Amino acid sequence: MPEVPPPAPEGDALLKILTALGNPHRMRIVAALVENRTYVSALAREIGISRPLLHMHLQRLEAAGLVTGTLEAADDGKTVKYYDVTPFVCELTPHTVARAASTLTDVEAGTADRGTGRSDRGAKEEAK
Amino acid sequence: MPEVPPPAPEGDALLKILTALGNPHRMRIVAALVENRTYVSALAREIGISRPLLHMHLQRLEAAGLVTGTLEAADDGKTVKYYDVTPFVCELTPHTVARAASTLTDVEAGTADRGTGRSDRGAKEEAK
DNA sequence: GAGATGTGTCAGAAATCTTTGACAGGTGCC
């Protein structure tokens, strides 16, 4: 397949991190994993949320590269999925954000608008 | 009014910042304001979104303490609202997040659950 | 006064995110 793998621009990565961390449950999940690594079911009991829900949150965190899950075999042969936190570091300042914003995909604007009639119209046009 | 003003815990503040920054439009708004301060209407034209929408986004950013708006009088007496970016700095690491998570309000859990019957039940109970 | 530009707010549609409650496997132990 001659398909180029997505260049994964800086901006989108930061956006993913921010939306991943911008949720109380997800913050608590990270906090719990910093204390000590565990597997899904135990973690669900610890924070008090259902497993399907935790599963979703973990997926979001993993997609952002903040945690990593590994399927391990416990002593007795049971299959257990342990999660660890990635030692991420992310400086958040106006400059950082601005820099990231410039490499955001989904732009779709670009064309200089003819600012004729004003009124409250939104400036969107193509897109859809 | 003998009401104690909310202590505004660290955790909630960070959460607010993250959810505020975790949005492409809001990131672009910050980026635009870093370049040069402007007023609402001009900014709306610059990024290509409707004014009511921009107004909402700016409110969110201001509530998180990332930007500040000041109502100024232009030379001709027109009232214009200019926005500036706050020089915020925020280190984002597992440790930081964990620390913030411990001071999150909205907890409502706390009681150790008796893990008798298992099945897929969510661990929520009181609340609502 | 009409027209252009600025401010703000509101109700409701549209799109997303969050959450629950099943279901369908696996393995180990009595």
Added chain:
DNA sequence: GGCACCTGTCAAAGATTTCTGACACATCTC
């Protein structure tokens, strides 16, 4: 086999966020 754990996935309900299209009100210029 039956029970207790573990894993995953799905559809649909609920709650939020995002967005649009009016509306109301100011000031300045012609």
